Amino acid sequence: MPRGGAPQEDDKTHSDLERLRRFLKEGNFPEDGRLPPERELAITLNLTRSKLRTVLAKLEKAGEVWRHVGIGTFIGTRPPSAPQNGNARIADMTNPREVIEARMVLEPQLARLAATRATPRLLEELERQLQRLEATSDPEVFQALDRKWHQLLADATHNRLLASFLASAHGQTDPNVWGRLRSIYMTSDRMREAVQEHRAVLNAVKTRDPDQAADRMRAHIRAVRSAIFGDFD
Secondary structure (H helix, E strand, C coil): CCCCHHHHHHHHHHHHHHHHHHHHHHCCCCCCCECCCHHHHHHHHCCCHHHHHHHHHHHHHCCCEEEECCCEEEECCCCCCCCCCCCCCHHHCCCHHHHHHHHHHHHHHHHHHHHHHCCHHHHHHHHHHHHHHHHCCCHHHHHHHHHHHHHHHHHCCCCHHHHHHHHHHHHCCCHHHHHHHHHHHCCHHHHHHHHHHHHHHHHHHHCCCHHHHHHHHHHHHHHHHHHHHCCCC
């Protein structure tokens, strides 16, 4: 059989698939098996978002991963208790300001719980992720790493329902809209400020100070809101 375009494309897809499988085998994921967000995963594997989604769909069909809109992608088959995809269109009904408002309500409480519940392993993961944030100057990479850091902090609460709320909030963001906003507000100065704000939250969590952790997280979300919308209290 002559080798034409289609078989070559199949070979490329197979190569991408095996690359992802190796990552899954070697990766160090949270206890619930959640994979990094698509944007971060695509950067890590050097794949386009469309190619990544193609291989994820194949792995999902094979029962090696399962996905839920607004929550994330997980290793293994979908457990019976997992929510079904029912909020896929919420992103069409909301906007960035509402997402920030939701985070303002939720994330200080996540930080408060993390300060009393975070395990040493998750504290180490948070520290490593913060170091990655400190090391990058690419706004797109920074945003992907930033979301991962916040999700790790939510995981540190050991409350899967609350963690899923944050993942859902992050999922209700149109990439095109947020990409345009990022090009406006994600300056090098803002990235440095954000790293300092993350460090303040993590220090409070490490010292097991719930009130300070909540206050520092609230200050961070306010700073994000101010950078995007110019709002001040």
